[in-house]
Amino acid sequence: MPITPDRRHLQSRYDVVIVGAGPAGMAAALGARERGAEHVLLVDRETDPGGILLQCIHSGFGLHAFGEEVTGPEYAGRFLEQVLEQDVDVLTDAYVMDVTADRRVKLMSPRVGVHTVDAATVVLAMGARERTREAIRIPGDRPSGVMTAGFAQQLVNLEGYLPGRRAVILGSGDIGLIMARRLALEGVEVVGVFELLPQPSGLTRNVVQCLDDLDIPLHLSTTVIRIHGRDRVERVTVAPVDDDRRPIPEKAWDVDCDTLLLSIGLIPDAELARSLGAQLDPLTGGPVVSGTMETTLPGVFAAGNVVHVNDLADWVSREAQVAGEAAGALATGARRPDQDIRLIPGENVAYVVPHTIASDGTHTLSFRVRRPIHGPTVLRLGEIHRRKVRAVVPAEMVTMKVSPRILEGFRGDVLRVDAIAAEEVAR
Amino acid sequence: MSAGEHASRAGHVHDVVVIGGGVVGVTLARALSRYHLDVVLLERDEEVGFGVSKANSGIIHSGIHADPNTVKGALEWPGNVAWMTLRDELGFGLAQVGELLVALSEDELVSIERLHAQGQAKGVPGLERWDQQRVRRHQPNLSREVIAALWAPTAAVINPYEAVMLIAESAAHNGVEVATAEPVVAIDPPDPDGPIVLHTPARTLAAHYVVNAAGLYADEVAGMAGVGTFSITGRKGEEYLLDKRLAGLVTSIIFPCPTATSKGTLVTPTFDGTIMVGPTAEATDDKRDTATTPEGAKEVFAAARRLVPGIDERDVIAEFAGVRAVADTDDFVLGPTARRGFINAAGIQSPGLTAAPAIADHLVEVLREEGLQLTERDEFEPRVEYPVRFAVLPMEEQAALAERDPRFARLACRCELVTEAELVDAVDRGARTLDGIKFRTRAGMGRCQGAFCTWRCITLLADRRGVPIPRITKRGGDSWIVCDRDDADAAPPRPPVPATSPPAPAAVEVAGSPGAGS
Ligand SMILES: Cc1cc2nc3c(=O)[nH]c(=O)nc-3n(C[C@H](O)[C@H](O)[C@H](O)COP(=O)(O)OP(=O)(O)OC[C@H]3O[C@@H](n4cnc5c(N)ncnc54)[C@H](O)[C@@H]3O)c2cc1C
Ligand SMILES: Cc1cc2nc3c(=O)[nH]c(=O)nc-3n(C[C@H](O)[C@H](O)[C@H](O)COP(=O)(O)OP(=O)(O)OC[C@H]3O[C@@H](n4cnc5c(N)ncnc54)[C@H](O)[C@@H]3O)c2cc1C
Numbered sequence: 001m002p003i004t005p006d007r008r009h010l011q012s013r014y015d016v017v018i019v020g021a022g023p024a025g026m027a028a029a030l031g032a033r034e035r036g037a038e039h040v041l042l043v044d045r046e047t048d049p050g051g052i053l054l055q056c057i058h059s060g061f062g063l064h065a066f067g068e069e070v071t072g073p074e075y076a077g078r079f080l081e082q083v084l085e086q087d088v089d090v091l092t093d094a095y096v097m098d099v100t101a102d103r104r105v106k107l108m109s110p111r112v113g114v115h116t117v118d119a120a121t122v123v124l125a126m127g128a129r130e131r132t133r134e135a136i137r138i139p140g141d142r143p144s145g146v147m148t149a150g151f152a153q154q155l156v157n158l159e160g161y162l163p164g165r166r167a168v169i170l171g172s173g174d175i176g177l178i179m180a181r182r183l184a185l186e187g188v189e190v191v192g193v194f195e196l197l198p199q200p201s202g203l204t205r206n207v208v209q210c211l212d213d214l215d216i217p218l219h220l221s222t223t224v225i226r227i228h229g230r231d232r233v234e235r236v237t238v239a240p241v242d243d244d245r246r247p248i249p250e251k252a253w254d255v256d257c258d259t260l261l262l263s264i265g266l267i268p269d270a271e272l273a274r275s276l277g278a279q280l281d282p283l284t285g286g287p288v289v290s291g292t293m294e295t296t297l298p299g300v301f302a303a304g305n306v307v308h309v310n311d312l313a314d315w316v317s318r319e320a321q322v323a324g325e326a327a328g329a330l331a332t333g334a335r336r337p338d339q340d341i342r343l344i345p346g347e348n349v350a351y352v353v354p355h356t357i358a359s360d361g362t363h364t365l366s367f368r369v370r371r372p373i374h375g376p377t378v379l380r381l382g383e384i385h386r387r388k389v390r391a392v393v394p395a396e397m398v399t400m401k402v403s404p405r406i407l408e409g410f411r412g413d414v415l416r417v418d419a420i421a422a423e424e425v426a427r
Numbered sequence: 428m429s430a431g432e433h434a435s436r437a438g439h440v441h442d443v444v445v446i447g448g449g450v451v452g453v454t455l456a457r458a459l460s461r462y463h464l465d466v467v468l469l470e471r472d473e474e475v476g477f478g479v480s481k482a483n484s485g486i487i488h489s490g491i492h493a494d495p496n497t498v499k500g501a502l503e504w505p506g507n508v509a510w511m512t513l514r515d516e517l518g519f520g521l522a523q524v525g526e527l528l529v530a531l532s533e534d535e536l537v538s539i540e541r542l543h544a545q546g547q548a549k550g551v552p553g554l555e556r557w558d559q560q561r562v563r564r565h566q567p568n569l570s571r572e573v574i575a576a577l578w579a580p581t582a583a584v585i586n587p588y589e590a591v592m593l594i595a596e597s598a599a600h601n602g603v604e605v606a607t608a609e610p611v612v613a614i615d616p617p618d619p620d621g622p623i624v625l626h627t628p629a630r631t632l633a634a635h636y637v638v639n640a641a642g643l644y645a646d647e648v649a650g651m652a653g654v655g656t657f658s659i660t661g662r663k664g665e666e667y668l669l670d671k672r673l674a675g676l677v678t679s680i681i682f683p684c685p686t687a688t689s690k691g692t693l694v695t696p697t698f699d700g701t702i703m704v705g706p707t708a709e710a711t712d713d714k715r716d717t718a719t720t721p722e723g724a725k726e727v728f729a730a731a732r733r734l735v736p737g738i739d740e741r742d743v744i745a746e747f748a749g750v751r752a753v754a755d756t757d758d759f760v761l762g763p764t765a766r767r768g769f770i771n772a773a774g775i776q777s778p779g780l781t782a783a784p785a786i787a788d789h790l791v792e793v794l795r796e797e798g799l800q801l802t803e804r805d806e807f808e809p810r811v812e813y814p815v816r817f818a819v820l821p822m823e824e825q826a827a828l829a830e831r832d833p834r835f836a837r838l839a840c841r842c843e844l845v846t847e848a849e850l851v852d853a854v855d856r857g858a859r860t861l862d863g864i865k866f867r868t869r870a871g872m873g874r875c876q877g878a879f880c881t882w883r884c885i886t887l888l889a890d891r892r893g894v895p896i897p898r899i900t901k902r903g904g905d906s907w908i909v910c911d912r913d914d915a916d917a918a919p920p921r922p923p924v925p926a927t928s929p930p931a932p933a934a935v936e937v938a939g940s941p942g943a944g945s
Contacts, residue, residue: 132878
């Protein structure tokens with residue numbers, strides 16, 4: 001089937017329909033095919049599959065998946081090649097408007113029209129969206145020139161335009177850091193990066209490579225408290241914050257700029273999951289999932305940034321492979337493994353995915369810490385398992401492998417996940 | 428239509444020039460389009476309705492509020508009635524949800540009684556005094572402190588920008604020249620035998636009659652005409668929109684009892700199903716000051732929570748402010764002036780949106796009295812084709828549209844489910860800016876605040892209007908959105924940055940929560 005076919009090429013019924021063809025969707029498609037699902041449909045609203053990776057033209061992808069660093073588009077390209085080899089139907093320029101609990105997928109696409117297909121199982125892989133000015137309520141004027149860092153990235157990397165000439169970046173998430181460098185290299189004056197928290201939100205390697213190497217100042221514990229400009233941004237007022245993250249207006253100062261980029265976090269794009277009635281986890285903003293990445297609605301799976309915001313695409317691919325395999329297996333008649341143990345975030349853990357696991361399964365738990373621990377840290381799974389790591393920071397997702405061997409003796413039904421400084425555990 | 432297409436013909440005298448394309452100017456222009464007249468509407472902004480008329484509470488008041496002995500009071504209720512006809516003809520969003528004016532204490536019962544009597548005297552139908560039980564049954568989420576209320580079923584909520592744009596479109600269909608991005612910059616001194624001569628940057632126009640509906644700047648325009656008899660000051664109002672999740676929290680407009688200067692903070696179920704709280708009423712020296720402030724938010728939420736305790740500032744999804752044009756007479760300044768043919772529609776403060784169609788009718792009569800010949804046109808067409816709203820159609824209709832035009836099957840805005848075909852239609856109907864598309868189609872109003880659709884809107888505007896991408900603006904003027912790469916190098920040197928240096932960031936220990944980011 002050609003990419004973006006017309007209606008004739010579409011089946012009326014699929015084993016697995018996957019919503020979103022980013023790294024999560026593509027890996028899920030491969031997983032489903034591996035488990036014998038015959039008819040797999042991968043849908044994306046953009047004209048090219050690849051998701052957010054297509055605008056990430058920097059390298060830094062694939063170290064885990066391929067053992068070498070490649071750019072975002074290269075990473076996506078490698079997966080797409082396999083997807084096409086595996087005879088997955090790929091429908092792009094197609095938006096999934098609705099999925100019902102009995103897994104009718106309603107979509108719209110210029111070549112297909114408004115159309116429904118039935119699916120034995122569905123994998124939600126819609127990714128995440130960026131938080132906006134409204135999410136953090138910056139007071140002041142409402143001029144043009146306030147935009148998310150991801151939008152600026154799209155402008156520069158895909159469309160060939162600049163977002164402005166003198167930029168302030170609020171938030172030190174990875175996208176903001178990467179855009180600071182990109183813009184600086186494009187000749188845009190990057191006045192500084194301002195971060196509310198006392199530590200950067202992005203990966204350390206990005207702080208070093210994107211800011212330090214280019215002498216772009218990073219102001220920690222500082223935020224933008226007002227935007228000025230009638231038509232276009234003219235300046236912003238920034239202020240340090242106190243221990244409770246409240247701005248201290250007496251210490252505020254103004255920064256001239258014509259652009260304010262916001263890199264203030266991503267939120268799972270889980271609207272479809274919500275309208276379907278899947279249970280959502282307020283800690284992640286994404287659906288609650290089992291060890292096979294199945295949501296609380298039977299036959300509806302989810303993977304990637306729609307479940308929780310990942311730091312690396314490689315983790316997304318791995319997690320989505322699990323979802324795809326399970327969706328494929330279920331569609332072809334396999335039994336659903338019992339998910340008998342519930343995981344809950346404990347000491348210094350912000351969330352844990354998946355939310356339940358099977359005591360006879362092998363799982364990779366993903367979680368983030370609340371506070372950095374700059375030294376040996378013990379990751380603890382209830383009383384049954386411990387692993388020591390060098391350090392943990394909120395910016396980097398932590399993973400932990402769990403096997404049936406570890407779970408063997410455990411008779412309870414809830415396990416807590418903690419991340420504690422090694423010295424405290426010793427005490 | 429651009430100024431160029433309508434290059435002024437030497438010696439040609441228009442019957443009426445309307446200055447200002449707010450709700451007052453466009454409803455007047457449309458009212459005049461019923462007659463055999465040559466009418467031009469001149470709007471300074473890139474599009475009509477970008478002044479106060481798009482930044483307000485969006486309420487068509489029940490008719491009870493304003494004192495009937497004032498001009499605004501006399502036109503409030505007739506305005507309400509006239510809006511219903513306009514809605515039937517043009518189809519914009521307007522829903523008669525009714526209002527509840529609530530009393531939180533015995534003292535406030537006086538206000539209720541006064542407004543009840545005032546409303547009855549003005550002929551407002553359906554008014555009822557409700558006791559506590561009835562109020563609770565009707566609006567269970569109101570404060571338990573509410574002891575009684577006045578129910579006024581005639582109050583409505585409206586999408587004001589949509590209304591203004593469709594009214595302007597209807598006027599244009601009926602022959603009015605609607606010229607945007609064309610401010611009146613000067614008016615020649617009176618010539619006893621000649622028409623009034625006005626200047627815009629693009630042309631010179633002559634007209635027998637000029638109506639000054641320039642909103643906040645009507646005092647300046649009157650000054651240009653040599654009849655600057657009044658002054659206008661700004662009174663800012665901040666408004667806050669809450670997440671759709673809260674839809675249904677209240678189903679009618681909730682009013683507190685009024686204070687001396689304002690109707691107070693209202694809780695409004697907007698036509699689009701969100702809850703809006705506001706406005707504040709703050710005098711401002713700067714008529715262009717539409718900034719929202721933490722103090723404004725604090726005031727609004729404190730007041731709103733007194734009415735509906737479940738309201739929480741954390742649910743804000745959008746905020747804006749508008750500036751009321753308050754004349755020094757504290758009333759509408761409506762009617763002829765010392766200069767023959769120059770007529771004011773100024774100082775249109777609240778309830779100006781409500782009163783607008785009645786203001787228009789009133790002005791038509793003023794013009795008639797001033798000697799304007801009014802002959803009705805048989806071919807007046809009251810309707811315009813209402814734009815398709817793909818998102819709200821049943822699936823069969825969506826499918827049929829997509830069959831006819833595949834652009835109905837291409838997504839443009841994901842939060843509000845707007846299709847490419849709807850964007851194209853908006854541009855063809857006169858959208859010239861990103862906000863113009865947004866207010867016509869809702870593209871960009873949702874959760875992602877345009878991160879997804881902005882680029883699609885920009886390219887479409889550029890394409891259909893034949894304008895380079897960097898010239899596309901958010902709302903005209905200097906509100907450009909992107910710039911060229913080369914431009915960045917060629918950019919003029921910027922003024923030096925003020926020498927204020929940042930105080931060294933305080934090193935504080937704060938527990939970071941992931942996802943909080945900033
Ligand atoms: C700026 C930036 C820099 C990054 N840098 C790195 C890096 O250096 N190294 C690294 O490993 N990772 C990096 N990442 C992270 C990585 O890219 C993401 O974790 C990964 O792309 C998430 O994959 P996903 O498939 O879940 O979501 P996405 O890539 O966002 O894909 C979701 C897809 O779903 C589609 N979609 C959504 N809703 C619908 C619908 N209703 N119908 C049809 N289609 C739909 C979207 O169009 C999109 O194509 C970066 C991310 C960003 C944003
Ligand atoms: C916060 C707030 C809430 C409100 N809520 C309500 C409500 O719920 N109900 C209600 O009835 N009323 C309400 N109002 C009042 C209502 O919005 C106004 O009375 C009404 O919109 C005024 O319309 P207008 O056409 O006079 O002004 P505007 O919409 O400001 O139009 C004037 C136009 O003139 C143009 N102009 C100015 N100078 C020139 C020039 N030299 N040449 C050409 N054009 C020029 C401007 O660009 C502008 O577009 C509210 C007001 C505010 C501020």
